[in-house]
Amino acid sequence: MPSLTGGATSFNYSGDVYAIPEAAAPAMANRSWRLSASVKPGLNGAKPGGVIATIGGSAGGWSLYIDKKGRAVFDCKVFELAQARIRTKSRLKPVQQQISLQFDYDGDGYAKGGEFVLVVDGKPVGSARVPATPPAFYSIDETFDLGRDTGSPAGRYPTSAPPGYPLRGFNIESVKIDLL
Known part of the structure; x- marks a missing residue:
């Protein structure tokens, strides 16, 4: 698949990043990958919650976020084929x-399944399997975002959350994506 990332296999971001078209985001389709986020408490004392990283939207995509109870959550929707969720047990x-x-x-090949593993401070906290993945993109009109979800919701965010479920209570120090 052609990519605007020029064959790079490691991507580093700091702070919030909004509305990167999927074609310009790391090419995660049809391969293994790892996303590592370093978050630190914000100085404003806000109750923790919000999006850390997301790609795609409500029809298909995934989101790594902090729920209203302060737990790390990963939601993935592979169109109408499958959904997966991993959530830490504690805040x-x-x-x-x-x-x-x-x-x-x-x-090898297009659109195969795989296993997601959520890790907090070096300790696996849960895993989920999907039977398939998108052959290229989750969407032609959704985006890759850090710190909020700028399109339709890729995660099952609280109904009381503000649009985009912006991250609060924590700040993104860095996000690294490695294509394996």
């Missing part, structure tokens, strides 16, 4: 945290 601590999401692709 994130009000200290700097490393939150990672690893996707292990099932093998």
Whole structure:
């Protein structure tokens, strides 16, 4: 698949990043990958919640976010084929945290399934399997975002959340995506 990323396999971001078209985002289709986010408590004392990273939207996509109870959550929707959710059992601590999401692709070819593993501070906290993935993109009109969801919701955010479910209570220090 052609890509605007020029064959790069490692991507580093800091702070909030909004509305990167999927064609310009890291090419995660048909391969294994890892997203590693470093978040630290914000100085404003706000109750934790909001999007850390997301791609796609309500028809298909995924979101890594903090729910209204302060837990890390990963939601994935592979169109009408499958949905997956991983959630930590306890709240994130009000200290700097490393939150990672690893996707292990099932093998050669297009649109195969795989397993997601959510890791907090080096400890796996849960996993979920999907039977298939998009052959290229989740959407032609949704985006890759850090710090909020600028399109239709890719995650099952609280109904009382403001549009885009902007991250509060924590700040994104860095996000690294490695294509494996």
